[in-house]
Amino acid sequence: MNIVQIYKQFPTQNDCLDYLEHVRWQGKPRCPYCQSDRVTPMPKERRHHCNNCNTSFSVTVGTIFHRTRLDLQKWFLAVALVLNAKKGISARQLARDLDVNKDTAWSMAMRIRNAMVERNDRKLLEGVVEMDETYIGGKPRRGAGVETKRGRGTNKVPVVGVVERGGKVRAKLVKDVKAKTLASFVREHVDVKSATVITDEFKGYIRFAAFVNHETVNHQKWYVEGNLHTNSVESFWSLLKRGIIGQYHKVSIKYLPRYIDEFCYRYNNRQTADLFDQTISHALGVINV
Ligand SMILES: [Zn+2]
Numbered sequence: 001m002n003i004v005q006i007y008k009q010f011p012t013q014n015d016c017l018d019y020l021e022h023v024r025w026q027g028k029p030r031c032p033y034c035q036s037d038r039v040t041p042m043p044k045e046r047r048h049h050c051n052n053c054n055t056s057f058s059v060t061v062g063t064i065f066h067r068t069r070l071d072l073q074k075w076f077l078a079v080a081l082v083l084n085a086k087k088g089i090s091a092r093q094l095a096r097d098l099d100v101n102k103d104t105a106w107s108m109a110m111r112i113r114n115a116m117v118e119r120n121d122r123k124l125l126e127g128v129v130e131m132d133e134t135y136i137g138g139k140p141r142r143g144a145g146v147e148t149k150r151g152r153g154t155n156k157v158p159v160v161g162v163v164e165r166g167g168k169v170r171a172k173l174v175k176d177v178k179a180k181t182l183a184s185f186v187r188e189h190v191d192v193k194s195a196t197v198i199t200d201e202f203k204g205y206i207r208f209a210a211f212v213n214h215e216t217v218n219h220q221k222w223y224v225e226g227n228l229h230t231n232s233v234e235s236f237w238s239l240l241k242r243g244i245i246g247q248y249h250k251v252s253i254k255y256l257p258r259y260i261d262e263f264c265y266r267y268n269n270r271q272t273a274d275l276f277d278q279t280i281s282h283a284l285g286v287i288n289v
Contacts, residue, residue: 001080001275003077003081006080007073010076013072016075017059020065020284023280024286025059031053031055032057034052036050036051039051059284060072064114064283065283070100070104077097078098078108078112079280081098082094082116082262083275087239088259088263091103091106092105114282115282115283117265118265118268124191125167125191125195126164126167127164127165127167127194128196128227129165129190129197129198130199130229130233131162131163131186131198131205132161132237133159133202134158134159134161134241135157135158136244137157137244137252157256158173158176159171159172159256159260160174161237162185162186162189162197164195168268169233169236169264169267169268170264171260171264173253177204179204179206186208192211195212196213198214198215198217198230199214200217200218200219200230201217240260243259244259
């Protein structure tokens, strides 16, 4: 869904509320405080009264849209802008596009990121899986001139990732790139009984062959040996890094996991037709999508 479609489909606040009520309740409103379905509509206020716990509530209670003073249409536009921004969107840009101040845009983007987390990500990656680590954030060391090829040994933080060829990516900030850390990451995300994992010759991967089919790429060679490459995971890193450097400038370590999740979500849903609806479902806490 692009922003023109948002304007057309949701011209007013009431259209947005109708849509949220449909997604959240499918015509059977439930009290978010006590889960009772003994509720009476208060159509004028766009709220419901719970006859069990005697409170009133609107569809946004307990969601990322709770207690917002902004029109829901702006929220919907923000969701569409963030989902469609392949390289991410900065708070400044979002502020300009939505005509809100930068702090508002920043907190909207953070809330939207909460909805950009995959709920069904337990499926292990299969087939040919590329694995790599990279370093993000921090400042290059002074006087270091050219950065080292891998960034190993700098003050950046390590991120490890796996990509199933033609499939999904999983990436995560890790405390180090020791063999033990890399092995537990791969066991958590990859079907080690059936998959073939391709990595470079970094020493952290040396013992992989003990528990998984393991192939290594020699980056020194100028040619790619058939299917033996890690191009998919490297493309993901460049997307992530360009996004973070170009759009977010100073990503503190604290928020880095959420930016990584955001990029994984977009990558993994690049072919999801109803991504807007799916994301709104997440935003409302409707899990079964
Ligand atoms: Zn209630």
